Amino acid sequence: MEPYADAIAGRHQYAMDKESELTNKGKQSLSDFASGYLYFGLHRTPEGWTFREWAPNATHVYLVGTFNGWEEKDAYKLKKLKNGVWEIKMSLEAIRHGDLYKLNVYWEGGQGERIPAWATRVVQDEHTYIFSAQVWEPEKPFKFKKKAFKPSTDPLLIYECHIGMAQQEAKVGTYKEFRENILPRIVEEGYNCIQIMAVQEHPYYGSFGYHVSSFFAASSRFGTPDELKELVDAAHSLGVSVIMDIVHSHAVKNEVEGLSNFAGDPNQYFYAGNRREHPAWDSLCFDYGKNEVLHFLLSNCKYWLEEYNFDGFRFDGVTSMLYYSHGLGESFDNYTSYFNGHQDDNAICYLTLANKLIHEVNSKAITIAEEVSGMPGLAVNVEDGGYGFDYRMAMNIPDYWIKTIKEKIDEDWKPSNMFWEVTNRRQDEKTISYAESHDQALVGDKTIVFRLIDADMYWHMQKGDENYIVHRGIALHKMIRLLTATTINGGYLNFMGNEFGHPEWIDFPREGNDWSCKYARRQWDLVDNKNLSYHYMGDFDAAMLKVVKSVKDFQATPVQEIWHNDSDQILAYGRKDLIFVFNFNPKESFVDYGFLVAPGAYEVILNTDDVAFGGNGIADDSVVHFTMPDPLYKAEKKEWLKLYIPARTAVVLRKKK
Known part of the structure; x- marks a missing residue:
């Protein structure tokens, strides 16, 4: 980064100078300005x-x-x-x-x-x-019962959700129904944070909430402002933090509902000329160089924190904001790509000030950047010259998994590549790891489980009727999620329903499907039905999160590779007193496969092959595994741990005290 020190310092100084200008040289706070x-x-x-x-x-x-x-x-x-x-x-x-x-x-x-x-x-x-x-001024406005709330980030376990499609019924769900029916599921599953999509009002339901028209209005499709506040309050009472997708990367083009041509000036809020319209999203791009626009957007951040008690934000489309090209057609294959003059310094300034403001309003707030280019410094403190996000999305991981499933036969899955992908990150930036994104659940794409099982999900998910494709799909679904969740350095995210392998895709009501909500809902009856195999994946997900939460500061403990062998398709790594062993080999099981670990006794605490999770239960998990000394490794204080590892399984062991 040293060759780019001047550029980094210049961007930081630009943001600090802008803050000084907006706050009248510090005579008021940034929070005062953003009111x-x-x-x-x-x-x-x-x-x-x-x-x-x-x-x-x-x-x-x-x-x-x-x-x-x-x-x-x-x-x-x-x-x-x-x-x-x-x-x-x-x-x-x-x-x-x-x-x-x-x-x-x-x-x-x-x-x-x-x-x-x-x-x-x-x-x-x-x-x-x-x-x-x-006009919304009820005689008895809602009052928060849980006024002071500290989010749990040890680690941050996010359940990404959409209020409207969270219900079993083929309709648009409500804040109240989510609070009563879905929130308890999330708590029972073990997640400690919900990330709500589509909160800001948007004219077209099928936009997934990303074409915003009214930035300060909670979408009335799902209920009243008081009902949203009650949902946030209820989550806090259960120890669950609530963050929202905030869309400041673009705005809907609608004139009557939105800001497009508010008073006969198409550029009141947006860039002029060819920078006004986003070439890929059919939307408009904010002019972050205008103080009035900064006032609008920064006030919007503070509003949701203060008025609704949200605990923070996942900023959508950050890559689009950072670059004049919106990141389209860029390779980002070297550090020059981040400092070649193709970046929007106004947007960088806004993001820096937004993070500074958010943490000024609430020092415990959570901010996450959805950013694919790898811009350095994004999740580094503003005081250290960064842009101030707490986390960045590890967007390479879901891309890697879906590419592997689509393009490689099982025999070509290489554990060395897998381990590199899930741990490839800068040490000074925390990330949110996730196995699959909500985009993969939309029409035209497929989730991991649908890629793995496809049409057989319609015919062979009944217990006792599973075929090879279903068994393979469930096994790999568990292994992929276990590897992704247990190598985090910040947090883990799951999209609603993916934890139990929700079938099919999301298709919002539109003219092309006769405005049907059939595919814009979640079929909770599938995971609740113990005669079907879906609950195996859901039960495993809960058990996996329990393991992750069993280690204090799990996300901060180093991930140490113990062994990989691409020919055998074996991977082993450790975190504190836990050892994670994967056998991705589709055919071969291994007897007395040895790893050099710290001496002691190890017990199995989670096994993807457990019959409770739809496995075969081949290994005896009640056995305590004792390490065996080897004179060659005495100086290293390592001994051999030898295990039976069935094909296409993973096991987690804990060292006994």
Whole structure:
């Protein structure tokens, strides 16, 4: 990194200079600056209602809604203040809780109906499908019972989920149903964090929540703001932290619902020229060089932390933000790729300030970057010149597993390659490891289990009727997840349902499937049915997490390779008092296979071949394995641990005290 020291220092200084500018040379905090949601939007005070909007290109602005028959009236005409800010003050009787409203915005040469940019509640009419902002000021607003919460990161075990498709029924699920039906499952499984997708309001359900229109509004498809707060509070009471996917990498192109052409200025929030539209996502790119945009986005970060008690964020599309090319067509095969002038310093500055702000508001907050290029310093403290994320997604791992399954026969799976992929990371950056991503569950792709078993999942998942393909698929599903989860250096993530091998793909309701929710749900009855083989994978997942959590600071203990042999397809490594042994060989079992380990007695605490997890139970796991001395390795304080390792199995052993 030394050749790029000047560039690293320059980026850091740029962010610090911008912070100084935004905070009036430190006369206020970054958190004070990022409080726009307390000023803009609709607010009720003891004296009455106040509404403000930033629309510098507007000539006239009217507040219209159910309270005035959707007509422009002088009593609801906004007054222009300085710096493009518009304001109106009204009596307490002028509007009330539940009223719908919008803005009629005029500019030179045109006018348009708009949902306020800072709206905190947006609903869709079930008959006309039209979106409107809604006044949300209930007489008895929800109050958090668990006000102080410290996330558990020892290690961070994330259950990635989507509220709408979390239910068994073919419908859009709710925050309330998730709290009552799904949250207990997650707790029982052993995860200590949920990462919720699609929280910010989005016009098209099928966008998976990634084409956001109203950044301060929790999606009303799933219920009310109070019901989301109740979900967060309930999770905290159970020791589960809650982070959300935050989408600041782009915005939906819709004009009426979104920010696309808010007041006749298509570049009010977005870059001009050919940088305005994202070439691959059919969306718009924020102009991170504008202070007003920084104010909007930073305030958005603080809003979700303060208003909903979220514990942090997984930032979506960070690679797209970092590069003028959005990372498209780039190889990133050497460090010059990160410092060749093709990077957006404005976006880097924003991400640095966002992380600084988030941890200023909540020092225990969790921030994760979804970033594929490998940009150095992303998960390094701001004080040390980094961008300040706590973790980065280890996006190479799911890519590796799916590529291996698709392109290689079992005999060509090499343990040396596997071990390198799951441990290949910078030591100064924590990562979130995961075996498969939610993208693999979408239409057009396949999850790991569907790649392994495919059509046989429809016919041979009944206990006693499993064929070779099913047995192979379940065995490898367990081994892949065990190897991925036990080599982490930060945290582990699983997408909802993948832990038990949920079949098929996700297809949101759309015109092409007659707006059906049949494939936009989770079939929990499959894992609950003990006559089916799905529960084997779900039960193993829970047992695996129990092992991971049994070691204090598991994620911080060094992963030490003990042995690999690509011909035998054997891999062994250790962490503290645990030894992990894998035999990926599809045909050959090994008797008295030896490894040099610390002297002592070792007991089996987890075996993928256990009959409780759908295995054959060939080995006797009740046997305590004693090491045998060897004069050649006496000086190294190592002895031979000899095991029987059946084909296509993995075992975890713990050294007895």
